[in-house]
Amino acid sequence: MSPWLMLAGLGAFHGLNPAMGWLFAVALGLHRESRRVMWLSLLPIALGHAASVAVVVAAVVALGTIIDHGALQRVAGFLLLGWAASHAFFGHRHRVRVGMQTGLAGLGIWSFLMATSHGAGLMLVPVIIPLCLAATPARELTAMGSLPVSLAAIALHMAAMLAVTAAIAAIVYEWLGLALLRRGWINLDTLWIIVLAATGLGLVI
Structure with a gap:
């Protein structure tokens, strides 16, 4: 699969996950009885997500200018495995709580x-x-050489994430309502942990 399609797919998956923003956008819009608030909330959700991704990518690229590519892959793999384990055992205990105000x-x-x-x-x-x-x-990581590609990758990822987030938020807000969640929902947290662990193992091995 094309790396660009994978970036878009991961963005869509993040947008599908209620923990990444659409649930909060819908809840905030319903709480304030404002469709405008629901749409406006998508902007800071997208910007916050993009900033988080950009910080990690920048740190990895900077690290990649110091150590070789193989070692960087293994470091990333172990980090992903550790993150999967942490999310599995402690994720639900350390939720970030933000009120409706x-x-x-x-x-x-x-x-x-x-x-x-x-x-x-x-x-x-x-x-x-x-x-x-x-x-x-030279197929080497450099700060200047990686910047345009990294920015394009983050932009594509965020465009896919925002498109899916906006679509689901609109559908739930306009037609389904939060009763959807009372009838059941796929446990995307579990799926995400599996994806993190599988990717980490692939990089390490």
Whole structure:
């Protein structure tokens, strides 16, 4: 599969996950009885998520200029495995709590912390690193050579995430309501832990 399609797919998966934002957007809109609030809340959610991903990608690229590609892959793999284990055992005990009275700035901070706690940026590392390597003639990570590719990768990921988040938020707000969650929902947290662990194992092995 194309790395760009994988980035878009991960963005769509993040958008599908209620913990990444659409649930909060819907709840905030219903609480304030405002469709406008629901739509406006999507912006800080997207920006907070993008900031979290960008911080992780920047740190990994910087680290990649110091150590070789193979070692960087193994480091990323062990981090993903550790994150999967932490999320599995402690994730539900350390939820970031934001009240319905929060403003857009608070919502952006919440989104940043939620994306970080889910390891959203780490999940993009196995896809972005090969793209950055392919973009340089010597196939080495450099800060300047990796910048355009990294920005394009984050932009694509965020576009897919925002599109899915907005679509689900609109459908739930306009037609389904939060009663949908009382009838049952796929446990996406469990699926995410499996994906994190499988990717980490793939990088280490």
